[in-house]
Amino acid sequence: EVQLVQSGAEVKKPGESLKISCKGSGYSFTSYWIGWVRQMPGKGLEWMGIIYPGDSDTRYSPSFQGQVTISADKSISTAYLQWSSLKASDTAMYYCVRQLRDIVVVPAANWFDPWGQGTLVTVSS
Amino acid sequence: SYELTQPPSVSVSPGQTARITCSGDALPKQYAYWYQQKPGQAPVLVIYKDSERPSGIPERFSGSSSGTTVTLTISGVQAEDEADYYCQSADSSGTVVFGGGTKLTVL
Numbered sequence: 001e002v003q004l005v006q007s008g009a010e011v012k013k014p015g016e017s018l019k020i021s022c023k024g025s026g027y028s029f030t031s032y033w034i035g036w037v038r039q040m041p042g043k044g045l046e047w048m049g050i051i052y053p054g055d056s057d058t059r060y061s062p063s064f065q066g067q068v069t070i071s072a073d074k075s076i077s078t079a080y081l082q083w084s085s086l087k088a089s090d091t092a093m094y095y096c097v098r099q100l101r102d103i104v105v106v107p108a109a110n111w112f113d114p115w116g117q118g119t120l121v122t123v124s125s
Numbered sequence: 126s127y128e129l130t131q132p133p134s135v136s137v138s139p140g141q142t143a144r145i146t147c148s149g150d151a152l153p154k155q156y157a158y159w160y161q162q163k164p165g166q167a168p169v170l171v172i173y174k175d176s177e178r179p180s181g182i183p184e185r186f187s188g189s190s191s192g193t194t195v196t197l198t199i200s201g202v203q204a205e206d207e208a209d210y211y212c213q214s215a216d217s218s219g220t221v222v223f224g225g226g227t228k229l230t231v232l
Contacts, residue, residue: 035221045160045168045211047221061220062126095167102174107219111158113170113179 002026004034004096004116011122012086019082020119022096029077030054033099035112036070036081040092050099051079086123093118127151127216129224136230143199145227147212150193157195158213159188161206162226168211172197199229207231 007021022034035050049060053072060070072079079096097112129149137143147157157175160168170179172188175195185200195214199206212224 037223044226045213045223047223050221100173105156105174107155107215109156109174110215110219110221111156111170111173111213112160113173115167115169118167 002098002114004098004114006094006096006116006119009120009122011124013125014086014088014123016086016123017082017084018086018121019080020094020121022079022081022116024077024079024098027098030074033101034072034079035097035099036068036079037095037097037112037115038064038092039095039118048081048094053077053079086121088123088125090121091123093120095119127220127222129212129214129222131210131212131224131227133225134228134230136232137202138232139204140201143202143206143229145197145199145210145212145229146194147196147214147224148194149214149222149224151216152190152193152195152214154217155214157188157190159186159197160211160213161208162211163208171210202229202231204231 003025005023030053033050036048038046048064049070051058051070053074069082095118096116102109159172161171162168171186175190176188187198189196209226211226
C-alpha cells in the first residue's frame with residue numbers, strides 16, 4: 001500500500017524555526033515528485049511547492065518562494081518542509097502529496113495521490 | 126494570477142444528482158482533477174484527467190469537460206458524499222492551482 005505518513009502536530013512561537021516531515025512507503029520514493037499543500041483554518045487548498053527526491057530538483061509556487069524550504073532525504077524516504085522564522089499566519093494544516101504524472105499527453109498531466117494525513121502547525125505567542 | 130472558480134455550496138437530496146462546476150480560462154488546454162475532503166480528513170482523489178476514476182472510487186462519481194468549465198457529477202448522492210470538493214488544474218506555465226472548494230450538503 002502506498003502511504004505518506006507525516007510528523008505530529010506542532011505548537012510554536014513566532015520567530016521560531018520548524019521542520020516537519022513526510023515519510024513515503026510502498027513505492028519507489030525516488031521516482032515520484034512529492035509536494036506540499038497548505039490549508040489555513042476553514043479555508044481551501046494552496047499548492048506550496050514540490051521536490052523530486054531522486055535529484056532534489058525543487059520548484060516553488062510564487063506565493064511561497066522564499067517563505068519555506070522543501071527538501072528530501074532519499075536514504076530514509078522522507079521529504080521535509082521547513083521554516084526559519086514562523087509567523088502567526090503560518091498557522092495551518094500542511095499536507096504532503098505524491099504527484100502522479102502522464103507525460104504522454106501535452107501538456108503533461110499532474111495530479112496528487114495519495115495525501116498524507118496532515119500536520120497541524122499552530123504558531124501563537 | 127490564474128484562478129479556478131467553484132460555487133461555494135451545492136445542496137441535493139439523497140438519491141438525486143449533484144453537479145459541481147469549476148471554471149478557468151486554461152481548462153480547454155489543461156486537465157482537471159477533483160478531490161473530496163470530509164471534515165477532519167485529508168483530501169482524496171476522486172477524478173483525474175477530467176473524467177478518469179481511480180480504483181476504489183464509486184461509479185456514481187464522474188467528470189466531464191466543456192470549454193472553460195469542468196464538472197464533477199455525483200449520481201444517486203448518498204449521505205456519505207457530504208464533503209468539500211476541490212478542483213485542481215494548472216496555469217499556462219504549469220503552476221498548480223486549486224479551486225476555492227464547494228461544500229456539498231446532502232439534505
